[in-house]
Amino acid sequence: MAETARAEDSRPVLGPDRRARGPRWDEAMRLAYATGDEAARARASALAGSSAPVPLAEAFGRTLAGDLRALFDVPHYDSSAMDGYAVSGPPPWTLDDTESLRELRPGHARTVVTGGVMPAGASGVVRSEYTHSEPDGRGVRIGMRPDSPGSELDPGRHVRLAGREAAAGDVLASAGRPLTPPLLAMAGISGHDDVPVLPPVTAALLLTGDEVRTSGTPAAGEVRDAFEVQLPHVLRAAGIEVAAVRRIGDDRAVTREALAELVDLADVVVSTGGTGRSDADHVRAVLTETAGSRADPGAGDRLIIDELGMRPGHPTMLAMRDRRVPAGTSRPVPVLALPGNPLAALAAMRIVGSAVLRGLRGSDPEVPLTVPAAQDLPAEKVDRLVPARPAGSAGPVPSVGPGTPPAPGTRDHEDAWLPVEHVASNMMRGLTMGRGWLVLPTRPVRAGERIAFLPLEW
Structure with missing residues (x-):
């Protein structure tokens, strides 16, 4: 049903014992995340072997198809963490900047910059601001200032050792993780030019209601659409590709057919309206007619959330339906059924939808x-x-x-x-x-x- 205030969000939310029916908002988030995570694991298994390498610049938000490993040590050479001098042994040191590739001998120092290669034989780096220099008969002598901290001479001070961040072969991210900007940067600095990813996570929208109009001024008893202009953007902001938008009237057979079609088409289905308990609320009827218990993960169609113990959005539903395309395969697809009132739908999308999508994309649960x-x-x-x-x-x-x-x-x-x-x-x-x-x-x-x-x- 559409955004008019109807039975689906105006009915009482308290039972005779004065407790809210349905899970609380935080429990609903947990259930929804687990549902998305289950669907993600089944999806990854079904899509095994269908991954493709994508250049790093185009891979943001995509899901890793395999473990991401460092191709070489990061950093791949010993480097200085400060501007100053690479030194060998205790002070004072004779400045030796004539042969950058030669091993640094005890009692000598060589100028280095942050990120510069550490010469062989160096015992550490001292920052330039803690030193003083003066010429002597053999060149330039470097010494430590009296106010310099004693820790400046600790062995290995200000040295970034090769492999300190990652060793060659280390797993930087496991399969199923979404590629974030820092993870893309880590892939690049560890040697990758592209990464293997799964096809984008897709969603299908099912918009219901005889009274919904998409343009012009609605007549009495009609309403303007509040969903097609916003829900696709909400989904895209979550990293989901919108594969289809289907609009239907209030008809049970059409609703049943549309849900079955969209489940076979996308990785998650989001519907609006029809979740109340009147004879015209066909989404609820279709989702419950064959649904088993959420406690039985082996079941085909399951009802995870029948309603929420919160307002607005109380008549929200979350179900699992079997996707059977291609023929002979089966994997669970979440179906999020939002109420027809627009704020109720967006509230439910924030609590249940966000958690489902996080699980489906491999992100961590929200805190x-x-x-x-x-x-x-x-x-x-x-x-x-x-x-x-x-x-x-x-x-x-x-x-x-x-x-x-x-x-x-x-x-x-x-x-x-x-x-x-x-x-x-x-x-x-x-x-x-x-x-x-x-x-x-x-x-x-x-x-x-x-x-x-x-x-x-x-």
Whole structure:
């Protein structure tokens, strides 16, 4: 269903025992990451042998198809870590800059710069600022200043030994890791011109709802699309290639057919709408009709998350469906079913979707941050994810609960944060003003108290 406020996010989230149904936001992140990780391992196995070398300049964000090993020692020669003198033995030393390749004899010194080759026979490097020089009958004599630290003469001081960062053959990154800028740099300095990568991780979008219009002014009972113009960018920002966007109406047979088609087409499927519990919510019906338990990883279709113990985004679902293309193969594909209300969908995307995509791309699980609250906040009935901004940023301070004047952060360099306005599940305006997400707990929060925080991902 689309972004109108309908049953899927307005129904009560508390059962008779007053506890939220579905996993809490942090548990949902853990389940979602494990789901993405399982899919990533199955995908890597299915794609074994289909990797291709890609030049380093084009490999950012791609997934390693095999272990990345150093082709030679890094550094590949002993070098100086400072500008100064390579020395042999205790001071004083006679400056010997005439033959850079000759072994340095005891009692002699040779000028070196940072990164320069260390001469054979050197016992260490002394920084130029700790030395003095004077001519003598045999040339220039180098001595240590009286105020120089004794550690300056320790054996091996300021020397970068060959292989200190990596030895030839060391595994720099294991197969399945996404290639980050530092990892690409490490690949280059260890001898690689290209790296073997898997095909890009792909996503397919399924947008549902008879009432959704993609242009013009919608009539009463209709709404403008809020997803096709933003979700592809959210996915691309996470390093995912959008393989297909499919729009359908509210029809169960069409929904079943579309999900089956997209699961066979992409590595993850993201749908919008149809996750409530009315007769018109066909995504939920299709995902549950053949689903086994998440506790049985050997099962084919499984329901991992049936709903979330948070608002907005409570009717979010996460399932595993079997991909059976090419014929005779089978591997699990995550299906993330987002609610039709736009803020609810983006909140669920931030909690569940981000974790699934991290696992699928081989990234580490996210560790949520904390920030100080700018004012007193009332207890929520269930954990609530809200767009927020620093209290000192532009814009009016919203009225949230009983409230107190904005409090300074608990650390000098930190801003205190507060929710913005326009954060109903069917609204987008609040997220356009937010600079991150606060997780409001089910207890009162005092101004200055630290609470969970998730940054924006664009």
